[in-house]
Amino acid sequence: MTTIKQDVFGEFQDPDTGVKHEVKRFTLTSLSGVEVEVISYGAGIRGIKAPDKRGNIEYVTLGFDKFEEYKKFPFIGSSIGRNGNRIGKGKFHLDGVDYQLTINNNENHLHGGKRGWDKYNWESARIDNAVVFSLLSPDGDQGYPGSVISQVKYTLSHSGELRIDFEAMTTRATPINMTNHAFLNLGGHSSGRKSLLEHVFTVNADCYIPVSETLIPTGEKASVGGTAFDLRCPTTLGEALEKAPGGGFDHTFCLHNKTRGKLEFALRACHPSSGRVLEVYTSEPGVQIYTGNFLPKEKGKMVGYNGHSYTYQGSFCTEPQNFPDAINQPKNFPDNVLRPGKTYSHSMSYNFLVEK
Template sequence: MEISEDIFGTFSDPDSGKEIPIKRYTLSTGSSPGFKFQVISYGAGISDIVVPDKTGKEDHVTLGFDNLEGYEKFSYLGSSIGRHANRICKGKFSIDGQSYQLSINNNGNHLHGGTRGWDKHVWESCVIDDTVVFSRLSPDGEEGYPGNVLAQVTYRLIKEGGLRIDFEAMTTRATPINMTNHCFFNLAGHAAGQDGIFEHIVKVNADRFTPVTEDLIPTGELAQVEGTGFDLRNPITFGKALPKVPGSGIDHNFCLNNKCRGELEFAAHFHHPPTGRILDVYTSEPGVQIYTGNFLPQEKGKMVGRGGCSYTHQGAFCCEPQNFPNAINQDNFPSDVYHPGKPYKHSMMYKFKVEK
């Protein structure tokens, strides 16, 4: 396994006014064909994943950009999301009798850490042995959150063709924390679009899901997937599954059948039979957000990515391990509040293989 480093671009920091070089790290198996992962210090995110198909042909299997400007313009692609992934209703919550108002950035709600979440910051970075380490200090009051939070994201290549991601955070005051990675996948190849996505077979290890309101806030119900379009317990193609769900798109949290929170367990399986590429996702958290790229642009040319490719509606899917959305306001959801005596930890893994 190999790790190399180069400069991906320069970020003009709005806080300091400084020009900050963005570091890019390449983790690879060192073989050809092989697996390659690239991570950048902007958003502590994944900028590229290359996986061979069953004939040995390599292709990019995540949406991405050739330059930093793309990641600045189109939020979340591959990024580490924080301080709190997903939505918090109206950006409001209370802890120990104290009320807080977060920034509002999505239909009257707070999404993915706010107007300038952790995906829009440059993280400190270094390589320690076989691991790339990113860290940043989120100050008290950032986006309305209480407490100074020291966060760390580590990436480590797994020998079998996977990438392990570990999130950790320590806070000086009680605060909600819910971190995840937000890669947009297309195992048919990043340029394959909706046609490629519809060929994917999906399986999610969840008997229940959290129904949502029109603005995608969980209602608080933990509903059975049985008898609904959200029953993904048995393998089914996205092409057959999506017409069965309201709006013909998924953007929902699935409540995993994991036995013990804190242990790395299977969450979801994705398989693209024409290429043989398989992605299995593991997490130590109780939920996973399955998102089918419903808000990607309808028109070609609105979002131009790697190599001039146009990314469009449902041309990718996301599998975001997480705590349940808006858990801070739902007593029946697993707690997302952490404090000085209770550090945050979340481990997840993207594991790739190729079926000949």
């Protein structure tokens, strides 16, 4: 069975109210040796430990020893909302009204804005074999319409599958696109870019979404055939990134024959020398693959567990989600508008395995 332990990871002072809150940490441990730490700040993953083929267990996520570092480096392991990824110029038109969101990524709105949901300390509770976080986002938060109540539930199976379930309800029509932003390296959190390039990826996607120079979708879906994005057969990231525009991925892959709302296979990543394998499943139509292109290029700028530096392309993210900027692409992309009386739901899972 999976065990859950709870302690205090730090103290958070809300910048709006000045009120101080305990940052709670929950440690879920499975029979397989997979261990997951989640914290109330950002309803995020503080760390995941997984065994390799020799029985060695270590962190396969980036993370920090002290809570204060999570405030300094946004999105590390966090739950992302209201809207993961980018919205072009932070603008959209919905039900006859023009909205302007906060701008925090060049000229665009990214991952919920200047104070997205990753920067809140969520309410937390342990329910049976799961940990549940909840947050109330007020009407007008970061420019979005409607008050939204959201929930993130983490469940770890005895076999090492981490399931994350997102839900939200709103008082007014508003775009919602939630995901998790864990930074991963199956070779171990400190193994760096060399290890990242050794990963073998298989992605269930026959199309990807081209983007502009500021990473906003052009509105089309392009075939992966003959491009760096063709990961339908096992391909090392090193081989793929040699052909990738700008030398890295920060793109959404459109899952093949995806039934929205049904948990289905998205991708498989394998690190051959350690034997660690990650399988990702999602109920959403896409998965964003990001290869740590904006991590610092100098050592010592971002220091994680046990004093190890995290640098450029030393990890990857696999973020299951709807397509970016879907609110501005209603004819081409799946709808991402949540309306009163309806429930937004997105389920995803990280299944950690060992290949001898």
